[in-house]
Amino acid sequence: MTERYLGSGTVAADRSGLTGPVPAHLPERLAITLWDFSWYTRAGHGDVYADLDAACADAAALGYNAIRICAAPMLLFGGLGLDDLARDLDVEGLGAAPGGGYYGQRTRWYDTPGGYRIDLLAHLAALFVAAERHGLVLILASWEYQQSPSFARSPRWFEAIDAVPLAERYRALADAWDRMLEWIDAQGFRDLVALVELHNEVDFSILPALEDGGADEVARLRSRHPDLLITASYGKPPHLAMHRVPDGLGAAQFHVYSYGVLDALQQRIDIRSEGTEGFPNAELRALLLPDAPTPAEYGRPADWKLRATVVTNQMIYGYDWVDVEAWDAWLDAEYPRYAEVMRREIESRVIAIAEWARWQGVPALVGEGWVGYTPLHGTFEEGEIGRGLAEHGIRTALDHGAWGVVPCSNAAPHHPMWQLRDWQREVNALVRGN
Incomplete structure (x- = not known):
């Protein structure tokens, strides 16, 4: 190894210190599991979030x-006449499908059988209680306009928030959060809020x-609650x-997905579009299950439900009826062509987020990642390739001062990946420095 000076760009710098300060009472690093809206849409009798204490104990x-x-602030505290x-x-x-089952049944995050009623405010209070008991903090967000x-x-619910004029939606969200945070404070849960x-x-x-x-509404809410991130x-x-x-x-709670080979497949089969003439195309038909109905036979969720979400009916149909073994086989076969660019993309995106956070003097988090949206029972991201990409992203994030990171967006009780228990323990120990 030469001792000759070859320029400042060759001098190693330690960037592993946090990009920005965090409140002293919060954990030094966050190992995050993404429960999104599923913690209340998968809470029917016997489902994974029916017993929040058990779910929190398992996560810990x-x-x-x-x-x-998703803390659903617009529903709970939006002042929109939705209290009942x-x-x-x-x-x-998404509703019952013809021939049995329901729309989204094999579609990740949308596999919600429904058929129950829930007091969402009481469920939220129960989550805070369970989280505190098991040493967990909460990152509170809203998926309501998604x-x-x-x-x-x-x-x-959708009609009420959709009636808010587009230009006024951020203010409405900030006002709802303000009221929710007052309620959280009154319940004694404020110290459990890691981020809003x-x-x-x-x-x-x-x-x-x-x-x-x-951004103005974020600043206004921060001025109202200067102790919170x-x-x-x-x-x-x-x-x-x-x-x-x-x-x-x-x-800087930004997401890092490197679709790469997955994006190539999605474009090939045109699965994320809407209203494509002749859908499904020949490439998608070749990947469907033998008993797959046609889109006309399968139908689609109610129109208002599709307006209330950013996914399309082509995605719902395709993911519900794709042969996941054929899907995974295509990704596995084509991945070598994309391997290096996907690793570099994850690395460069994580570094860009961390450096922006360091410049702003705020903590950085990767609350979602790493490959992208796959069918519920697809195993590409859960397999050796996907786990390798995740570990690369996690190590890069830690090396560049991220405060928090997910092992994978799919690592949560409502996904099959939850059963990779040893891997999650190893990754979370790495994140937390244990």
Whole structure:
């Protein structure tokens, strides 16, 4: 190894220190499990979130110390005349499908059988109690302008928030959060709040751009609650031009997905579009189960439910009826062509987020990642390839000062990946420095 000086770019710098300060009472690092809206849409009798104490105990046993959820602030505290719905929410899911089953039955996150009613405010209180008992903190977000209301039997929740003019939605969200935080304070749960996100993935939700009023509302809410970390999250931040992210966010909770080979497959089979003539195309038909109905035979969820979510009916049909073995085989075969670019993309995106956070002096988190949206029983991301990409992202995030990170978006009780218990324990021990 030469001792000759070859320029400042060759001098190693330690960037592993946190990108920004966090409140002293919160964990030094967050090992995050993503429960999104599923913690109340999969809470029927005998389902994974019916017993929140058991679910929290299990998460803690796997080494998690943080849970990220949709806290449904607009439903619970939006002042939209939905109090009766909040205390008696009829969860339907996307609705019954012809021939038995339900729409979304083999579609990740949308596999909601429904058929029960829930007091969502009481369920939230129970989650705080269970989290405290098991040493967990909560990251509170809203998925309401992305998909949460689509799982209700009644369209009232969606219609109420959709009636808020587009330009006023960030203010409405901030006001709802303000009231929710007052309630949290009154319940004695404030120290369990690790982070508040005005909304999840503002760039993929029915909201204006964050710079069009959203960042101002984050700043207003931060001024009302200066002891809390408050921000908004991006699904795909502008990694090549991070100066476009507006100032004023209290944390960089941005998501890192490297679709790569998955995106190549999705484009090939045109599964994420809407209203494509001749759907499904020949490439998708070749991947469907032998008994798959046609889209006309299968039908589609109610129109209002599709308006209430950013996924399309082609996605619901395709993921419900794709042969996951054929799906995974295609990804496995084609992955070598994309391997290096996917690793580099994960690395460069994580570093861009961390460096932006360090420049802003705020903590960085990766609350979702790493490959992308796969069928419920697909195993590409859970397999050796996907786990390798996840571990690369996690190590990169820790090396560059991230405060919190998910092992994988699919590592949660409502996904099959929850059964990879030893892997989760190992990864979470790495995150927490144990």
